[in-house]
Amino acid sequence: MKKIKTFGLLVIFVFFSACGYKSIYSEDRGSFKINEIKFEGERALNNITNKRFQKYFLPINLQSDLERKEFSLNINSSSTRNILTRNSAGKVGMFELIITLDVKTFSNGELLLEKSFSAKNIYNNESNKFALSQYEKIMKKELLNKLIDEMINYINNI
DSSP states (O other): OHHHHHHHHHHHHHHHHTSOOOOSSSSOOOSEEEEEEEEEEOHHHHHHHHHHHGGGTSOSOHHHHHTSEEEEEEEEEEEEEEEEEEOTTSOEEEEEEEEEEEEEEEETTEEEEEEEEEEEEEEEOOSOHHHHHHHHHHHHHHHHHHHHHHHHHHHHTO
């Protein structure tokens, strides 16, 4: 019985250690390098975006950096909160949060691409305004991280 358990654990260990799992964004910096980013728009969104792009600035391996394409980015970020519904008393029932990133990609000083990334979320109003503002902050971060992932994949495929 003990041999079967040991064999089973060994098989499970070999299976999971050789399954090929690799984190997408942790080690691979992609096939591009960023020389400069210019930000416009909301400061909080720009700070998060800048932190996510830091690993594309720093060279890890000089040999691999020679093969990477170099880009400069102009990013204009904005967020809007719209009222979607009101009840009969005029109180807000639902909000819509929209995050937009307008990106201009330059290579050697020439404009290559201009693309807009956008994401939205619809949520209910709450009587506790502190909880509502905390929820909005969390949603902004999640939507922005989703847009940054899309932007990185898009730039990686240029």
